[in-house]
Amino acid sequence: MATLLTNLFEDVEYTEPAQAFKEAGHEVITIDKQSGNEVTGKKGTSVKIDKAINEVNPADFNALLIPGEFSPDLLREDDRFGEFAKVFIQDEKPIFSICHGPQVLIDTDLLKGVDIAGYKSIRNDLKNAGANYKDEEVVISKNILTSREPKDIPAFNRE
Template sequence: MSKKIAAVLTDLFEDVEYTSPAQAFKEAGHEVITIEKEAGKQVTGKHEKTKVTINKSIDDVSADDFDALFIPGGFSPDQLRADERFVKFVSAFIEAGKPIFAICHGPQLFIQTGKLKGRTVTGFTSIRPDLANAGATVKDEEVVVDDQIVTSRTPDDLPAFNREALKLL
């Protein structure tokens, strides 16, 4: 069955951490809807190879509209977590028990939610202490699956990340 996946991103996302999972999701028949502050805006990856046109504004969506959430890494998650609307959006997915896929710096958005206590996750090496300080058990593994949350560390982990995300879908 086709699922509707919310992808939250803004400028300076890690190009391949968006393109690889998005392509895997689409090839499996799922729909990826990009979300940022402004619909119709074009955002650019940090390597300036990937440009993505935003489908929806964060003001026009609800977690109820989607089956899963996807958070690519790069500098995008750190920018988005400063905006309470994105924090509430992510929190709603956690509370609803819906699948969430976050790679590299993506789990930074979890920190702001205050909902990491008792969770097991991974992320880029520099954010692991922050994840632990937020109450999570942090592992240094290519992919960590904790109930509905799938996390990975770097672009090298994309094959495992995509595999586990697709399994949850």
């Protein structure tokens, strides 16, 4: 599973889903602009980046995880992250995104008509991208599973 992650991620939005995926037998590969770097969550969790975005091919992964907080906004500064996520939508591979994570999906230009949850502050951004914003703990639309915030993590992980 590919995981797009950089500094200022919401700690539990990475650690809890990553642990659930690992317990289910999946490998979780972290991806940022540079491999080998340590990134730090908003609450101090340190995570080593496995791969740089220029070292990976979406075809090599079966799913995508995008944790939230400020990380997605920082990742969006580089178009390669949106292009990477775009392939998952086009290939109908599972995408798991929580809180501000759907900001990366906005850059795919493929959210028109997609039901999607996300943190309340990005609801208009999602609507402007053509998505149908839902204020629900878990929303599944096509191959995209989204949630609003950390309190939704149990439902997010269950689905």
